[in-house]
Amino acid sequence: MVDVAGRVAVVTGGRRGLGAALVDELLARGARKVYATGRTAFADARREVVTAELEVRSAESIAALAARAADAELVFNNAGVLRPAALLTGDIDSATETFDVNVFGPLRVARAFAPILAGHGGGALINMHSVLSWLAGSGAYGASKAAAWSVTNSLRLELAAQHTQVVGVHAGFIDTDMVAAIRRPKATPAAIAARIIDGLESGATEVLADEVTHTVKAALSGPVEHLTFSAAG
Template identity: 80%
Template sequence: MVAAAGKVAVVTGGRRGLGAALVDELLARGARKVYSTGRSLYVDERPEVVPVELEVRSEESVAALAKAAPDAEIVFNNAGVLVPEALLGGDLETTIETFDVNVFGLLRVARAFAPVLAAHGGGALVDMHSVLSWMAGSGAYGASKAAAWSVTNSLRIELAPQHTQVVGVHAGFIDTDMVSAMDQPKATPAQIAARILDGLEAGDNEVLADDVTTAVKAALSGPVENLTFSVAG
């Protein structure tokens, strides 16, 4: 288990939405420094926050982030895109980009920071997934999140020898710009961020951040045709 108090954290996609809520929650729990990334550089006047430009599709950009944050003890893989592109009728390049961000971007960050975390006793890697990791019908997005879930589960095994806590987070709809057009009940980013930090500090390997996610996870043992939620165009 890893507590935020006194720690140095990295939050990818920390400029807005859930990422911004994670930065706020980390600071509220006593983190001494938070590197917060955006696709373009921005200003945060809080002295504990270090804004950093990051493009997770670029290995060079990810390597530069790891070099800029050699003191990182907790890494939150939060950066992602939600494009409900159909797997068959949608644009293939958009699907490839979705996987490049949501799967390979996550992996690039994990690979770059694994030695950094090892140097600080293991620390923690927290990967954001989705309830749609387990449900058909959300096209490239859901498929990419399912792949990211699998990657995280394998990373947990590979990082165990260096004592890195690997946490996979699943959540339903969060009230952010990413899902603003969807007419679904939504949790606030602050609620989800608090639950993520609670799970991290409790030593959990997986955080089911809301009731709908808990229900869907329980349904995985049932018929696969029951696991559908269509958001793909």
């Protein structure tokens, strides 16, 4: 269980969408400082926010962030890409990049920040997954999020000895630019960010951030052929 008040946090992909909402929610709950990253430079006028460029595919970029954010106590792995091309017919380079960003990116961040979190008593690592982690039909994106879910579950075991709370977050569609073209009901970034922080502060290891995610998680014990997704609804 980790209280946000007075803490220093890192939010990857913190420039917009859910990442920006997480920055807002952390500050609203009393975070002392938040490092917010983007793939390109950006500005934030709030004195508690430190902006930084980050490319999660680059170990060097992540190492530079870790050196700068050596006071971090909470790390939110939020940066990701959505490219749901078919596995058989989609561009293989795009699929490779999807896995590099969505799976190996958070792992690189976790490896870089684990010693820093240990030095501050353990802290917390929060990884963003998706309801599509459990549903077939979204190509490389869903496959990458399924892999990321597995990575998070194993990291939870590996980081237990240093008392780091590892939280996996699953959510359906959030009203951000990433899914603007998908015609489905969407939660607001602010609502999802609040539920994530609620889970963190309550000591949760997994946050199911909306009703559709609860429904799909409950269906995992049923026939696998029922676990499918169609963007058309």
